[in-house]
Amino acid sequence: MFTLIKNAEIYSPDQMGVNDVLIAGSKIAAIQPNISIPKGLPDLMEIDGSRKLLAPGFIDQHVHIAGGGGEGGPVSRTPEITLSKLTLAGVTTVIGLLGVDGITRSIAELLAKARALEEEGITAYIYTGAYEIPTRTLTGNVRSDLVLIDKVIGTGEIAISDHRSAQPTLEMLTKLASESRVGGLLGKKPGIVHIHIGDGKQGLSLLFEIMKNTDIPITQFVPTHVNRLDRLFDEAVEFLKLGGNIDLTAGITKENESPHALEVHEALEHLVEVKANLDRVTVSSDANGSMPRFDKDGRIIGIGIGSITELWKDIAKAVRKKVIPLPTALALVTRNVAELLKLSPAKGIIAVDSDADIVLLDKDYNIDTVIAKGKLMVQNGQALVHGYFEE
Numbered sequence: 001m002f003t004l005i006k007n008a009e010i011y012s013p014d015q016m017g018v019n020d021v022l023i024a025g026s027k028i029a030a031i032q033p034n035i036s037i038p039k040g041l042p043d044l045m046e047i048d049g050s051r052k053l054l055a056p057g058f059i060d061q062h063v064h065i066a067g068g069g070g071e072g073g074p075v076s077r078t079p080e081i082t083l084s085k086l087t088l089a090g091v092t093t094v095i096g097l098l099g100v101d102g103i104t105r106s107i108a109e110l111l112a113k114a115r116a117l118e119e120e121g122i123t124a125y126i127y128t129g130a131y132e133i134p135t136r137t138l139t140g141n142v143r144s145d146l147v148l149i150d151k152v153i154g155t156g157e158i159a160i161s162d163h164r165s166a167q168p169t170l171e172m173l174t175k176l177a178s179e180s181r182v183g184g185l186l187g188k189k190p191g192i193v194h195i196h197i198g199d200g201k202q203g204l205s206l207l208f209e210i211m212k213n214t215d216i217p218i219t220q221f222v223p224t225h226v227n228r229l230d231r232l233f234d235e236a237v238e239f240l241k242l243g244g245n246i247d248l249t250a251g252i253t254k255e256n257e258s259p260h261a262l263e264v265h266e267a268l269e270h271l272v273e274v275k276a277n278l279d280r281v282t283v284s285s286d287a288n289g290s291m292p293r294f295d296k297d298g299r300i301i302g303i304g305i306g307s308i309t310e311l312w313k314d315i316a317k318a319v320r321k322k323v324i325p326l327p328t329a330l331a332l333v334t335r336n337v338a339e340l341l342k343l344s345p346a347k348g349i350i351a352v353d354s355d356a357d358i359v360l361l362d363k364d365y366n367i368d369t370v371i372a373k374g375k376l377m378v379q380n381g382q383a384l385v386h387g388y389f390e391e
């Protein structure tokens with residue numbers, strides 16, 4: 001099966017000018033101007049890419065693919081995500097994870113959901129673990145999950161600085177990080193620990209202490225939700241300057257999170273001001289996770305659900321506001337994530353021999369077409385392929 005995309009402006013995510021892109025099977029076979037196809041080639045589909053921007057498919061490293069939540073009791077357990085929700089948001093690679101509920105949710109369930117999404121046409125991995133330490137695993141510990149289960153590429157989301165965390169001590173978190181690190185080495189995986197940072201008093205202090213007191217490298221941790229509070233974000237900037245990676249959460253607003261929260265475009269504006277290394281910054285959606293609100297006494301007063309459409313919406317907003325140029329914006333959900341999670345060069349870039357995971361944007365940066373592993377999933381903003389039980 002061949003697909004030829006004609007005359008698209010290519011962002012690899014770097015700007016590469018107008019080219020044709022030839023897809024053979026699930027891979028990109030050629031990128032050059034005026035590719036001509038021999039007559040009689042069977043199974044050729046042509047897509048008009050003129051007036052379109054062609055980018056790598058997005059990688060979302062924080063999605064509760066099998067559902068999450070539950071802070072408001074069983075009724076508030078959030079549902080699984082469906083294939084078309086992901087593809088309509090431009091996401092062609094997803095990393096699934098558990099959250100606060102490691103009791104009624106399991107790594108087995110998460111693994112099965114990742115395999116289902118893979119069969120439905122996109123690429124899916126998972127983190128082992130949940131908020132708590134000792135954390136949830138499939139084989140008994142984090143190290144062996146990483147070594148033995150192909151789809152497990154890291155550990156997360158482990159909660160710190162949150163009233164819903166296990167209140168881990170320095171020793172507990174250090175031990176977990178070393179298990180994840182060694183498991184990653186033995187299993188040839190990134191082995192990173194994806195850290196949920198809550199709005200608690202401790203902020204990133206545990207991570208700074210580990211840096212100071214142990215030999216675990218700073219790159220072992222990826223703190224996320226760091227834009228939920230300005231004081232937390234200041235610490236994250238420090239973490240970034242020390243050589244760490246940070247992950248922003250899309251969909252956070254002053255209304256749904258805190259008057260002291262930073263929207264993605266505001267966080268990015270600040271990072272540009274302080275000349276931070278944006279190559280080490282990523283954005284994820286926290287889709288299908290719960291967004292509970294608590295009063296000052298810790299009582300739950302409302303609960304929402306994270307949406308994957310916020311991912312590109314928030315990043316595109318930063319481009320429209322001219323906070324960052326398009327290549328830098330795209331890298332936040334393509335190349336930067338692929339490098340962090342050792343998925344490149346197959347993922348996160350437009351290059352010959354990389355996977356044919358492609359998003360076509362219109363000139364207003366709206367998602368028009370999505371191709372996953374060479375298969376057309378979305379066209380004219382409409383899903384062509386649906387999940388197994390999707391209506």
Ligand code: ZN
Pocket residue numbers: 099157196197225286
């Ligand atoms: Zn979280």
